[in-house]
Amino acid sequence: MIFAIVISIVTILLLNYCSSRRKAVQKVQLPEPVAVTDSVFIGAEVNDGKHYGTAVINSSLAGYEPKGAYPWECSVCIYIENMTDDRLPVESEFEPLYKTEDKIDSLVNGDLKPVNAIYVGHTLIDGTMLCLWRVRDAEAAYKAITEFSNSEKYLRPFSYVIEHDPQWERTSVLYKGIGLEL
Numbered sequence: 001m002i003f004a005i006v007i008s009i010v011t012i013l014l015l016n017y018c019s020s021r022r023k024a025v026q027k028v029q030l031p032e033p034v035a036v037t038d039s040v041f042i043g044a045e046v047n048d049g050k051h052y053g054t055a056v057i058n059s060s061l062a063g064y065e066p067k068g069a070y071p072w073e074c075s076v077c078i079y080i081e082n083m084t085d086d087r088l089p090v091e092s093e094f095e096p097l098y099k100t101e102d103k104i105d106s107l108v109n110g111d112l113k114p115v116n117a118i119y120v121g122h123t124l125i126d127g128t129m130l131c132l133w134r135v136r137d138a139e140a141a142y143k144a145i146t147e148f149s150n151s152e153k154y155l156r157p158f159s160y161v162i163e164h165d166p167q168w169e170r171t172s173v174l175y176k177g178i179g180l181e182l
Helices: 002-021 091-109 138-151 169-177
Strands: 041-047 052-058 072-079 117-125 128-135 158-164
Touching: 041 117, 052 169, 072 091, 072 138, 091 117, 091 128, 091 138, 091 158, 117 169, 128 138, 128 169, 138 158
Parallel strands: none
Antiparallel strands: 041 052, 052 117, 072 128, 072 158, 117 128
């Protein structure tokens, strides 16, 4: 009987200790996004040291706040199948590239309100079209893109990565390369 009482007391003490040490899991509250209206896209030449290419960038994001409203960077690399000797797309390749990009854009945004992503732009260089978005809900975007990539209904093969980048450090590299500051 005494042994049972001691066990009960120890159990109660352990439960109290564990519950006092347990941290509540909370979903992080993101800042409210500011709508990006009237996006202005600019074109630029890019060079990675070995190849030259082009970039189309949403210049409206220069100075965008609050950056924390879209803390994830979604990068999708679409592989060019028909290209020139300079490893840029031939004219007939643009349609399947842009259709793939548009489909992924709709998946990244989903039906979420406010919009789940801001389109940053894309580069065409060295046999690839690299598309970038800033994303609020990385899990929803990842799930949608993964399901699409597993469906084999895409026009061009692609790979993707979604990385946490709340200060937009990765995205700012692209902007600095064309003379803009985020």
